[in-house]
Structure formats: structure tokens, C-alpha cells
Amino acid sequence: xxxxFMVNAWASGSIVAVLAGVVxxxxxxxxxxxxxxxxxxxxxxxxxxxxxxxxxxxxGLAIFSVGAALGIGVLGRRGRGDVVTAxxxxxxxxxxxxxxxRTSAYGPEVFSLLFGELLGVGTSQLLPVGLxxxxxxxxxxxxxxxxxxxxxxxxxxxxxxIPIARLQxxxxxxxxxxxxxxxxxxxxxxxxxxxxxxxxxxxxxxARPMVGIALSVLLALVTIWSSIASxxxxxxxxxxxxxxxxxxxxxxxxxxAMLARGQSRRHDRV
Amino acid sequence: xxxxxxxxxxxxxxxxxxxxxxxxxxxxxxxxxxxTVVRGQAFGGHALTDVSTAGGSGALLLGLTPLTGxxxxxxxxxxxMEALGxxxxxxxxxxxxxxxxxxxxxxxxxxxxxxxxxATSGTAQQVLFGSIFVVQSSILPAVVVLAALTxxxxxxxxxxxxxxxxxxxxxxxxxxxxxxxxxLYMAALAMSVGLSSLTIGTxxxxxxxxxxxxxxxxxxRSMGRALLAAALIGVAxxxxxxxxxxxxxxxxxxxxxxxxxxxxxxLVFAAYLAAGVSRRRPARLRDAEVR
Numbered sequence: 001x002x003x004x005f006m007v008n009a010w011a012s013g014s015i016v017a018v019l020a021g022v023v024x025x026x027x028x029x030x031x032x033x034x035x036x037x038x039x040x041x042x043x044x045x046x047x048x049x050x051x052x053x054x055x056x057x058x059x060g061l062a063i064f065s066v067g068a069a070l071g072i073g074v075l076g077r078r079g080r081g082d083v084v085t086a087x088x089x090x091x092x093x094x095x096x097x098x099x100x101x102r103t104s105a106y107g108p109e110v111f112s113l114l115f116g117e118l119l120g121v122g123t124s125q126l127l128p129v130g131l132x133x134x135x136x137x138x139x140x141x142x143x144x145x146x147x148x149x150x151x152x153x154x155x156x157x158x159x160x161x162i163p164i165a166r167l168q169x170x171x172x173x174x175x176x177x178x179x180x181x182x183x184x185x186x187x188x189x190x191x192x193x194x195x196x197x198x199x200x201x202x203x204x205x206x207a208r209p210m211v212g213i214a215l216s217v218l219l220a221l222v223t224i225w226s227s228i229a230s231x232x233x234x235x236x237x238x239x240x241x242x243x244x245x246x247x248x249x250x251x252x253x254x255x256x257a258m259l260a261r262g263q264s265r266r267h268d269r270v
Numbered sequence: 271x272x273x274x275x276x277x278x279x280x281x282x283x284x285x286x287x288x289x290x291x292x293x294x295x296x297x298x299x300x301x302x303x304x305x306t307v308v309r310g311q312a313f314g315g316h317a318l319t320d321v322s323t324a325g326g327s328g329a330l331l332l333g334l335t336p337l338t339g340x341x342x343x344x345x346x347x348x349x350x351m352e353a354l355g356x357x358x359x360x361x362x363x364x365x366x367x368x369x370x371x372x373x374x375x376x377x378x379x380x381x382x383x384x385x386x387x388x389a390t391s392g393t394a395q396q397v398l399f400g401s402i403f404v405v406q407s408s409i410l411p412a413v414v415v416l417a418a419l420t421x422x423x424x425x426x427x428x429x430x431x432x433x434x435x436x437x438x439x440x441x442x443x444x445x446x447x448x449x450x451x452x453x454l455y456m457a458a459l460a461m462s463v464g465l466s467s468l469t470i471g472t473x474x475x476x477x478x479x480x481x482x483x484x485x486x487x488x489x490x491r492s493m494g495r496a497l498l499a500a501a502l503i504g505v506a507x508x509x510x511x512x513x514x515x516x517x518x519x520x521x522x523x524x525x526x527x528x529x530x531x532x533x534x535x536x537l538v539f540a541a542y543l544a545a546g547v548s549r550r551r552p553a554r555l556r557d558a559e560v561r
Contacts, residue, residue, distance in 0.1 A: 033367035034313040082312035083484040087539055089316065090477035094535035097474075101529050187378070193371030200364045237382045243375015250368045 009228055012129055016182045017194065017224040019133045021202075021217030022140055023178045024195035026171065028203055029151045034082055035072055037192045038089035039176050042068030043183040045092045048099035058128055061180040068092055069176035073169035129181040136178045143170065148209060187239050197246020198223055201253030219249055285516060288402040288530070290410060292508035294417045295465040296478055300504030301424055302462040303483035304496050305455060309435050313363065314351060314456075316476040317370040318463045321347025323472040324373045327380035337412060340467045344460030347373060352453055402468070402512065402530050413465060420461040427454055432493055474531045478504060481538030485545035507537040 027036045042065040050060025068088055075084040140147070150157040150164055158164060175195075182191040198219035199212075206212045227241035306315045325343015326336040347369055354365035424431070434441035434448045442448050459479075466475035486499035511534035518528040 028364055031363040033363045034316070037313075037316075037367065037370065080307070080310075080312075080484070082310060083307055083480055083542075086312040086316050086476050086480040087484070087542055090474050090481075090535045091539050093474055094477070094529075094532040097529050098532040101532075192367070193375060196364065196367040196371055200368065237378045240375045240379035240382070243371045243373070243378065247368050247372035247375075250364075 006228075006232065008123055008126060010225075011126055013224045013228050014221060015130055015133045016191070017220040018217050019136055019178050020182065020191065020194040021198055021220035022137055022213060023175055024199035024220070025202065025209075025213045025216045026140065026147055026151065027175065027195050028199040030147075030168075030171070032171070032175070033192075033196055034085045035069075035172055036175055036179075036195050038072065038085045038092070039065050039068050039172065040179040040183055040191050041089050041092040041096070042066075042176065043180050045096035045099065046180070047183060048096040048103075052099045052103050058181065061183055062177065064092070065176035065180045066173055069172035070169065073165075073172050077165055132177055132181050136174050139170075139174050143167065143174075147171065193239075193243040193246040194220055194223060197243075197248075197250050201249040204250075204253040204257040223249065283407065284403045285512065287407045287410065288512050289509060291413055291468060292402060292512050292530075292534075293505050294413060295462070295468065295475075296482070296504035296508040297501045298417045298420050298462045299466045299475065299478035300482040300486075300500035301421060301497055302458055303479040303481075303504075304486065304493070304500050305424075305431060305435055306459060306479060307483045307487055309455075311459075312476075312480050314366050315459055315463070315479050317351065317366045317373070318344050318347050318460055319467065319472045319475045319479075320370050320377065321350075321373040322460075322463050322467050322475075324377040324380060326467060326472060327377050327384055330384050331380050335409065335412075337409065337416075337464060337468060340464035340472065341416070341461055343373075344463050345457060348456035348460045349453075352456055403515075409468075413468070416461055416465055420458050420465070423454065423458045423461075427451060427458075431455060471531055474535055477531075477535040477538045478508070481535075481542055482507065485538075485541045488542075488545040489548065503538075503541050507541060508534055510537055 024036070027033060043061045046060040046062070046064025047057050048060075049064065050057045053060075072081075072085055072088050075088070146157065146162050146167055149160070150162060150167055179191050182194075199216040201219055202212045202216035206215055223242060223245045227238050227245060230236070230241045231238040303315070306312060322340040322344045325339035325341070325346070327339070328343070329336055329339025332339075351366055351369050354369065430441065430446045430451050433444070434446050434451050438448050441451075463472075463475055463479065466478045482503035483496065483500040485503055486496045489499055490496050511530050514533040515528055515530040518533075
């Protein structure tokens with residue numbers, strides 16, 4: 001399980017988990033689950049495009065997912081956010097399907113892009129993935145205060161003159177960059193599970209932001225590590241374990257929170 | 271007309287089946303989708319399609335028809351979302367996301383098992399991106415019955431559904447059982463998603479559910495007219511998508527048709543944008559607020 005060809009999987013999986021834990025915390029806090037689900041599909045289209053044209057997948061991933069984030073941000077300001085997100089999502093998937101149908105590698109390629117390929121990460125990709133991760137976490141760190149404020153107290157933030165729409169756009173771009181590099185590891189559909197399950201569980205366990213983020217990262221790490229191990233042992237797709245463990249963590253978190261609330265009846269929102 | 275309809279378009283059996291199934295699911299998705307859009311349940315509707323993916327791939331594993339799995343999966347997923355869903359919007363967002371994540375995990379496993387059991391090749395793209403040209407004509411009666419059931423359910427619910435969609439408080443005050451209506455509506459949604467999953471695949475059935483209604487609602491505010499317009503746009507986009515995909519076989523030198531799902535989605539998106547442009551009059555309030 002820890003032999004040389006698995007080293008990349010463990011390393012990239014851990015980077016992905018830390019990132020998903022941090023970014024996902026704000027995704028849950030801001031109620032941006034749908035956007036976070038849609039943007040990775042841009043990465044799917046991007047990977048398919050890179051495959052077709054013959055460029056570095058990471059470049060294709062980054063271009064398409066950032067494009068998706070900006071598109072959702074801009075169009076969402078004019079129309080209804082959820083409708084725009086849904087349409088952007090299906091457009092990206094359709095483009096991905098089109099690009100893949102133009103290459104010969106249709107079947108297996110679709111599957112690994114959507115559901116992840118544990119061994120799909122090469123050593124040469126680790127460095128850019130790591131750098132992107134640092135950049136994303138740093139950006140979240142810089143935006144921490146306005147992000148918290150707009151998420152929790154929208155009116156106050158507005159009164160203080162924080163440019164809410166632009167902040168949301170910047171946040172979506174961070175989500176896009178975060179997903180761009182995680183798609184090859186856990187797949188377009190399941191990076192989402194990692195961004196929602198552990199953070200949602202963390203949020204129901206603690207109302208304090210810093211504790212919540214730390215818990216969220218910890219739970220995401222536990223999820224990805226046990227998923228990689230289980231996937232190695234059973235040969236089943238890693239995405240299956242990520243999805244189911246994420247939901248299980250959330251169920252446990254909510255159960256615990258409900259028990260705790262039985263004693264002190266307070267609302268579980270921050 | 272030769273430049274428009276490639277030879278054999280009207281005499282091909284698979285094309286007939288594709289046009290019938292596409293038209294039926296286009297209409298049903300559009301009718302159900304108008305409510306989805308007005309209720310702000312685009313995310314929930316989309317999540318149901320992914321739950322259907324799990325159902326469809328699981329059904330193939332058990333040797334059932336995908337349609338059975340699509341519908342069963344959708345119904346179960348809808349029930350789970352209703353059960354988990356909390357009252358405020360962000361809670362619902364997360365509950366939907368959790369169901370979605372778990373369902374895609376299951377779909378990943380089922381598709382993997384489908385592929386390794388070797389029973390069917392290319393299951394993944396068949397379930398995910400549809401295969402309207404290879405649908406067996408023997409499934410047509412089931413499709414029509416399911417479509418009729420879905421439309422009948424929406425029609426039966428029509429008045430309380432409109433009321434509880436537009437204003438849940440007034441509906442509750444008038445004695446409408448808002449929660450029950452919501453659950454029944456979820457069932458209609460699951461059935462329509464099952465239908466459109468056959469056409470353009472589960473992943474893209476969101477396009478038919480959200481696109482035509484969203485375009486229609488930009489053109490008109492009246493519920494009745496929106497339903498009519500959405501149904502028309504839904505049929506037009508699927509039929510045109512089928513036609514273009516058929517024609518695309520002769521584009522270029524590769525002699526390989528481009529996927530129907532791509533054309534349908536592209537057309538739906540274009541319809542949404544066009545509807546937005548056609549209605550440029552009132553500078554909307556929310557816009558001004560956000561900036």
C-alpha cells in the first residue's frame with residue numbers, strides 16, 4: 001500500500017484534502033454548494049479539451065474551471081443564480097462529452113475524469129499542484145475577514161462597503177483553482193463530496209470559525225486517507241469511498257450536534 | 271430541403287424513436303421544470319439527476335432496464351432530500367449537496383462494477399450522456415405511460431402547487447398542506463428526470479429541466495403562458511438537437527456523429543441567452559442592489 005507507485009497518490013490526496021477542507025468550509029458557510037458542484041465540471045471539460053488538443057491537462061483544467069467560475073459569477077449577477085449555475089454546469093458537461101467523443105479514448109477517459117483515478121497523478125504534477133494549493137489557501141487567508149463577514153452578516157458587510165459581488169467572484173475563482181488540480185485525483189463529481197461532507201460535519205460540531213476550519217481539514221484528511229486505503233484494498237473506485245464517507249461524517253456530525261442541542265437549545269448557525 | 275435533412279432522416283427507425291422519446295421528455299421536463307425554477311430548486315432538481323445516475327447504473331448491474339433504475343433512484347433521492355432538508359435555505363443547500371455526494375459515490379461504484387462485470391461496454395457514457403439513437407422501440411409504451419402519469423400528477427396538483435410555489439405562507443394559511451404538496455411534486459420531478467435521463471443522459475437532463483423553463487420565464491410572467499412556452503422550447507431544442515446530431519455524421523471527413531446531448535444543451539443554453547436579450551426593458555432592482 002505504501003510502495004513507490006502509491007507515494008504520489010498519498011501525497012496528492014493529502015494536498016487535496018487540506019485544500020478541500022479549507023475551501024469547503026466557506027462553500028458550506030456561504031451556501032455555495034451548487035456552484036462548487038458546477039465548477040469542477042468545467043475542469044472536466046478542460047481536461048477533455050487538453051486531451052483533444054494535446055496540451056498539459058493542468059492548463060486545460062485551469063482555463064476551463066476559472067472560465068466557468070467567472071461565467072457563473074457574471075451571468076449570475078444578471079439572472080437567477082441557481083438557474084445560471086445549472087445551465088453552465090450542463091453546458092460544460094456537454095462540451096466535455098463533445099471533446100471526448102472527438103478522441104479515441106472515450107470510455108475509460110470519461111470515467112476517470114468524472115470519478116477520479118488514484119494513480120493518475122505523475123510526480124511532475126505534484127509540484128504545480130502543491131504550489132496551486134498554497135496559492136489558494138493564501139488567498140483564502142487574505143480574504144478571511146471579508147469572507148466571514150459577508151457569509152455571516154451580509155447586511156453589515158454591505159454597510160461597510162465590501163464589494164460583495166466581486167468578493168463572491170474572487171471566491172469562485174479560488175474554488176475553480178482548487179478544483180482544477182483535484183479533478184485528476186478524485187474526479188469532477190467527487191471533489192464536490194470532499195468539499196461538502198467534511199466541512200458540513202465540522203460546522204455542525206463547532207460554531208467557532210477557526211476550530212471549524214481545523215476540524216474540517218482534519219475530517220477531510222481522514223476521509224481521503226481511508227478512501228485511498230480502502231480503494232487500494234478493494235480495487236473499487238476511490239470516489240465511491242469519498243462520497244459515502246463524506247455523507248456518513250455529515251450524518252454523525254448532525255447526530256452529535258442534535259444530542260448536544262438537547263441540553264442547550266440554541267441555534268446551530270454561526 | 272436536402273441541405274437541412276440528410277438523406278434517410280425520415281425513414282430511419284432509430285430516428286423515429288429518438289424523436290418520440292425526445293419530444294415526450296422535452297415536454298414533460300419543461301412542464302415540471304417551470305415549477306422547479308420558480309421554487310428555486312434548480313440544485314435539488316439537478317441532484318436528482320445524479321441520484322438517478324446511481325439508480326440507472328445500479329439497475330444495469332441487476333439486469334433491469336435503466337428506466338426502472340432512473341425512476342426508482344430519483345424517488346428515493348427525493349425522499350432523502352425532503353427528509354434531510356432543513357427549513358432555512360443554506361441548510362437545504364447542504365442537505366442537497368450531501369445526498370448528491372453520496373449518490374455520485376454510489377454511481378461511481380455501480381459504473382465501475384458494470385464495467386468490470388463485462389456485461390455491457392460503454393455503460394458509463396450510456397448512463398451519463400444518453401444514447402437516444404439506440405433506445406429500443408419496445409420501451410416506448412413505458413415512456414409514454416410514465417410521461418402521462420407525470421403530467422397527470424402535475425395537473426392534479428396544479429392549483430395548490432402554484433399557490434405554494436408562489437407564496438408558501440398564503441398557501442399554508444388557506445389550508446394547503448405545503449409539505450405534502452412538496453413531496454408529491456418531488457415525485458413528479460423524479461419521474462420526469464427518469465424520462466429525460468433516457469434522452470440525453472442523467473448528467474445532462476438538468477438542461478431540459480432548467481433551460482426551457484428559465485428561458486420561458488424570462489419571456490412571460492404568467493404561469494400558464496410560461497408552461498406553454500417552456501414546452502415548445504423543450505420540444506424544439508430536443509428535435510433540433512436530434513436533427514443536428516444526425517446531420518453531423520456528414521460534417522467534416524471523420525464520419526462520426528457528434529453527441530445529441532451536446533447539441534441539445536448548446537441549443538437550450540442559446541435559447542436561455544436569447545430570451546434574456548429579448549427582454550432588456552426593466553433595469554432590475556436586484557441588479558442595482560448588488561452593484
